[in-house]
Amino acid sequence: MTATPNALQAGGGSVSFVASAADGSALENITWQYVPDSVGADSVPLAAARAPQSQAGAIRAEVRTALERGDVYTLRPDHELVKGRPAGGGIFFVKLPVGAGPKPLARGLLQPAAKTSRNAAAVAGSACAGSTTCTETVTQTGSMVVQATIHGQALSAMARVQVGASGPRPPIPPKVVITPAATGMLAPKGLGGDYEVLDISVVDSAGARLPGRTVTLTLKAEEGTAGHAHTGNKPPGAVDAQGEESVVTGADGWAHVMYQAPAVSGAVEVHGTSDSATAAVDTIEVGVAGLVALAPGATYTLIGWRAEHPDNHFGTPQMLADLRALADSLSLRAAVYARFPDSIRGTSRFPSVLGINDISLTLGGVFDLDLNWRPPHEDHSVGRSADLDVRRGTDDDDYAAAVQTIWEVRLHHRVGDERSSRNHLHASF
Ligand SMILES: [Zn+2]
Ligand SMILES: [Zn+2]
Numbered sequence: 001m002t003a004t005p006n007a008l009q010a011g012g013g014s015v016s017f018v019a020s021a022a023d024g025s026a027l028e029n030i031t032w033q034y035v036p037d038s039v040g041a042d043s044v045p046l047a048a049a050r051a052p053q054s055q056a057g058a059i060r061a062e063v064r065t066a067l068e069r070g071d072v073y074t075l076r077p078d079h080e081l082v083k084g085r086p087a088g089g090g091i092f093f094v095k096l097p098v099g100a101g102p103k104p105l106a107r108g109l110l111q112p113a114a115k116t117s118r119n120a121a122a123v124a125g126s127a128c129a130g131s132t133t134c135t136e137t138v139t140q141t142g143s144m145v146v147q148a149t150i151h152g153q154a155l156s157a158m159a160r161v162q163v164g165a166s167g168p169r170p171p172i173p174p175k176v177v178i179t180p181a182a183t184g185m186l187a188p189k190g191l192g193g194d195y196e197v198l199d200i201s202v203v204d205s206a207g208a209r210l211p212g213r214t215v216t217l218t219l220k221a222e223e224g225t226a227g228h229a230h231t232g233n234k235p236p237g238a239v240d241a242q243g244e245e246s247v248v249t250g251a252d253g254w255a256h257v258m259y260q261a262p263a264v265s266g267a268v269e270v271h272g273t274s275d276s277a278t279a280a281v282d283t284i285e286v287g288v289a290g291l292v293a294l295a296p297g298a299t300y301t302l303i304g305w306r307a308e309h310p311d312n313h314f315g316t317p318q319m320l321a322d323l324r325a326l327a328d329s330l331s332l333r334a335a336v337y338a339r340f341p342d343s344i345r346g347t348s349r350f351p352s353v354l355g356i357n358d359i360s361l362t363l364g365g366v367f368d369l370d371l372n373w374r375p376p377h378e379d380h381s382v383g384r385s386a387d388l389d390v391r392r393g394t395d396d397d398d399y400a401a402a403v404q405t406i407w408e409v410r411l412h413h414r415v416g417d418e419r420s421s422r423n424h425l426h427a428s429f
Contacts, residue, residue: 002157016135017159019146027148032134034144034161172205175278176215178270180259185285188365188381189237189263198239198282200247200255202274209253215274216246217257225266226287227361230308230371235262237286239270261286263381264373265365287363291383294320294359300327303389304357308371315359315383319429322411323386326427327354329406330399337398348398355389357424384429392419400425 002020021027136144147156179199187193202213219236228234238260239245247255259270265287272280291314294302300323302313315323334352337345360383361367367377379385390400396419404415407427416426 002159016133017144017146018133019148019157020132021148021150025150027132027150030132030146030148032136032144032146034136034142173276173278174202174204174210174213174274176272176274176280177201177203178272178280178282180282180284185287185289185363186259186261187288188265188286189261191288191364191382194261196259196284198257198259198270200249200257200272201253202249202277203253209249211249211251211253213249213274213277214246215249215255215272218245218271218273220269220271221262221264222267222269222283226264226363226365227309227311227314228264228266228368229310233373234266235264235373236268237262237284259284262373263366263375264368265361265363287365288360288382289363290317291315291360291362291364292317292320293362294323294356297324297327299331299352300324300354300356303355304387309358309361309367311362312358312360312367313356314362314364315386316429319359319384319386322407322413322429323356323359323427325411326403326406327356329410330354330402333402347395349391349395350399350402357387357389359383359386379426379428386427387418387422387424388427390419390425392423403427 002022017032019027019030134144134146143158143160145156145158147154149155177200179201181197181199186196200215200217201209202215203209217239219239221234221236223231223234239257240247247257249255261284262268266285268284268286270282270284272282293311294313294315296302304312306312331352331354334350337348337350338352358367358369358377358380360380364381364383366373366375367380368374369376375381388403390396390403400417400419403425407413407415414428416428418424418426
């Protein structure tokens with residue numbers, strides 16, 4: 001949705017505004033508000049709505065969600081909306097659809113609702129509610145805010161009004177736009193569905209794509225994501241088969257690059273810059289969808305917790321169901337085994353509670369035991385493998401045989417005997 005002033009006055013006067021939806025949809029429940037730049041001392045200045053740097057990630061994600069719905073958020077005509085922090089310290093006002101994505105932001109921070117009633121007193125008239133055009137008498141530099149419902153979603157747009165300024169307004173720089181060909185999560189490298197084409201363009205203030213523009217792409221993996229609490233040098237994947245980082249927009253204004261996901265899961269930022277154009281950031285989520293945490297149970301215990309990988313028991317629902325079935329069955333056998341005479345059992349171990357070590361991280365991908373983004377845990381990337389606490393030495397032979405029988409013969413999966421090298425059995429699905 002956009003709000004556009006069709007006249008800007010020097011020295012104050014009447015300013016007319018038009019609001020419209022990007023796709024021509026009808027605007028419902030429209031309200032308008034003129035918010036002067038500085039009002040009472042106890043009001044929150046709009047500058048407070050600037051994205052705090054510490055929350056830039058959250059804001060970026062939210063804006064992306066909104067933009068994917070095909071709505072255009074116009075802030076002030078002289079400050080383009082960017083993902084992340086506004087360039088040049090611009091005012092940043094976004095009202096996000098309710099229920100979209102994570103919402104770590106204080107709502108009041110980005111919605112000047114708390115002060116609008118006070119500011120309203122500074123506005124002459126508010127007779128334009130319910131219309132897609134509005135004319136206000138303004139005497140002070142400020143912003144016109146429109147709020148409307150489109151397809152049931154509350155959206156806001158803002159247009160900047162300059163009053164008393166002389167001379168032409170500065171030109172709006174072009175901006176880089178990165179459009180992923182697909183939405184949703186990319187698989188980690190090597191698992192299929194692990195790349196996507198990014199459409200790159202540089203558009204001027206009128207929205208026209210500019211040919212012959214060089215766009216430099218840089219990749220940055222967001223640290224501390226997807227269950228890797230350790231940080232440093234997280235691999236971000238690669239653009240283009242040759243690893244090229246610069247592309248030139250063609251005659252049609254488009255450049256296309258292939259983005260290859262890394263083998264490690266987590267969010268990756270694609271930054272696009274082009275001379276003086278406003279930079280773009282696109283965030284790509286990399287991971288295996290649909291993994292869930294193994295809940296605690298009576299017949300098994302979750303082991304192998306490490307601060308660097310605090311969530312190490314994620315798997316596919318079927319894998320987890322079969323692990324529970326295995327543990328239940330082992331527990332029954334343990335009760336029988338306990339009744340064997342000592343002369344038969346000897347020193348053999350047959351615990352009634354199965355120790356389940358690493359399965360997969362929250363979004364799968366490389367499970368780097370050595371914290372180096374490389375896989376010694378070859379098979380733990382898709383939530384279909386688990387390491388079981390069955391130990392080396394003959395004392396665990398009966399127990400190992402029982403696991404093997406249940407997992408392979410009854411449940412039809414595979415067991416890798418890594419007892420001598422890694423002191424566990426590797427059960428895969
Ligand atoms: Zn890791
Ligand atoms: Zn394993």
